[in-house]
Amino acid sequence: MNRDPAGRQSAADGSGPSEGRRLFADYEMHPAYYDEMFEATGVARVHCRELCGALDRMQPDEIAAMQALAERSFLHQGITFAVYGEEGAQERIIPIDFLPRLLDAADWEVVERGLRQRLKALNLFLADIYGPGRIFADRIVPIDLVRGCPQYRVEMRGLEVPHGVYVALCGTDIVRTHDGFVVLEDNLRVPSGVSYMLANRRALKTSLRNLFRRHHVRGIEHYGQLLRQTLAELAPPGVSDPCIVLLTPGVYNSAFYEHMFLAREMGVELVQGSDLLVHDGFVYMRTTTGLRRVDVIYRRVDDDFIDPLAFRADSQLGTPGLFYAYRLGNVTIANAPGTGVADDKSVYAYVPDMIRYYLGEEPVLANVETHLCREPEGLSFTLDNLANLVVKMVGESGGYGMLIGPHATPAERAAYAEQIRKDPANYISQPVLDLSVAPCLTADGAAPRHVDLRPFVLHGSETRLVPGAFCRVALVEGSLVVNSSQGGGGKDLWVLSS
């Protein structure tokens, strides 16, 4: 019998009726994009051959059923994500695509080296702009761009941070084009997604056990311990066994599952602003046996909301006096307040220059060519070429407020151009990238979909990262937007050990 609940045509290619259709039988490579699995139609890349052969021998239904089971278990375990502004969608899972994406050791080496380099430079940049400002004096980065950025925190000027580490964790979005890996953006404030990376890995490891074992995939499960170690290293001087907490905005935050998950992985308390209080310059949490001193706060709350006395006064999520305790050096906040200035979409354009300036090296990972509308040439170029560009608002993330020129109607473009003219400094534009594609399971068998990857880098007294990433995939055919908040899905990324 042919198991084919989706009503797909099968056995038309001459395979026996008991076999059904092969997964990659009708896979059509997209002529314009780099394909992560195939180098030519029907020819898998060397490191993908074994996987490709094994998957091809499985029934698409079988994989779809495993996928559905995994997604149901995500829902039951509450591995969910909330999309703001969507009625009734308070808790949604991030759909998982069960066809793993493979990265060979050489590719990963480039990514890893590039990320280490980038994070090192970004930390030096932050120390510089909140300190001596050499990079302004040397006219590498314009001072007004940085000081005028809404994420710049004047309160951080001249403040010593432990070990000079501003960014203890980041999640960098990387895509592959025909020219190699390109950094799309650095998320230096409160990057999320690491829990989905781990959940996807667990789901695939359980369901495709034999395949997984045969591939010698490098492990990522120790991420929680590395994170804890990193945070412990950043404790205020003289604290040997620091009390670490994870500060969450609460259950209504879109990434609450992740906060909960990481607190459990690290074995630390998950606190909300109201659980903490500041007394005599120290931070304490309220426990059933009294107040307990807190030394390191891994905060998943935006700068604006961490302390109503220092930042936004109407914040209900923060703890009054927290920034005061931080200034005194009695508590570490990771990431430090004010790191957002370095992942601003305009400042992003200068990261390659920062790497050359601080490290005297050429960037390992390229940037996307970026036009700043704050500059007259950038503005006119953007307005003249709107139909071929992606335009983003500098302060927005998560794929909100952006225009994809080629996909927009003339009316949409005209309206957007009007917005840009009103406030040019708020916009940047980039060419539409030829993001690579990877095969994904669809109702009609495997088909190419755009993918990116977000590895997570930790920086304490040394830089650490697990060989893996949250690989996001645009599940809608032709879509270039992989953001989870815009309906993207996830894939497991297998970094091969040799």
Added chain:
Amino acid sequence: MLSRNAEGLYWIGRYLERARHGCRLLSDQLETMEDRPVEEIDQGWRRLYRAVHRTPLGGFLASGEEDEEFMLADAYTMADDLTFEPDNPDSIRNCLAAARENARQVRNILGVRMWSCLNLAYLDVRDVGIETIWNDQPDAFYLRTEDAIRTFTGIAVSSMYRDDGWHFLWLGWFVERTQLLAGLVDAHIAQYPIAAPHNEADWRALLRICEAHVAYRHLHSHGHRPGRMVDFLVADPLLAHSVRHALGRVTEALDAVSSGRSLAVEAGRRAGRMAAAIDHDWPNRDPDDDDATRAALQGVRDSCLLLHEDIAATYFHYEISDAP
């Protein structure tokens, strides 16, 4: 333990016990509808509503309306009100939603199995309505929901680390049980006075709701005597669903978490006084004086409210000045 986590576990206990109690009340009431006259069924609803301190949205049957169809329509509305009504904070669905919301807050200290069990119980109740369960087998729905809650407690017993979290879960659970049992027995006596001629079925039902019928039969082979049953449900320390037993568990939990704090003494002392009142004052009241019996039960309910305030002020919401 973080105060907010302790509070979350405490409320999980309270809400789940409230939902479980609601299931018992309703499955019992629906069972009576199978073979009892309309008038008695109506009395059953009155007792039930009194026990949960609520008035039905459309009122009770007026006299003269004792007709089968009215009764059925009424039962449908009232069961809906107590099970699914969004505006009824104590409806079974709302209790499960609240328990789950608290569980979401403390998920990092709740095992995956405990969370999944509670989450599934909630999803099951979220996705049905009165019309579905009414057309199916309503009592099966209540049994299933109750079983899910019992499974949760089973997982807790077999897997939870015995730290403060464990004690706060049961503290909430048994404060709630004390309060609900006192309210139920009080409502029962108000509806069916002890000295008045009685229908044995009404009293058997009370025992069944409290899962006390088998134990009672073993101990009292000479039949159903309302006064004795009330004593059993209030003062027997060995009966899982007696006021005295629940208070014993409250005292145990408070002893375990107090760790010598001065304010904590207040909550422990209050619970101790409540238990002592049942051990010493309860037997000395006139068992035929329903007013005295009901006053004692209302005393228990009132003390539960104060006890809750003591617990919250000592462990959950204390000020810096009161911190140990």
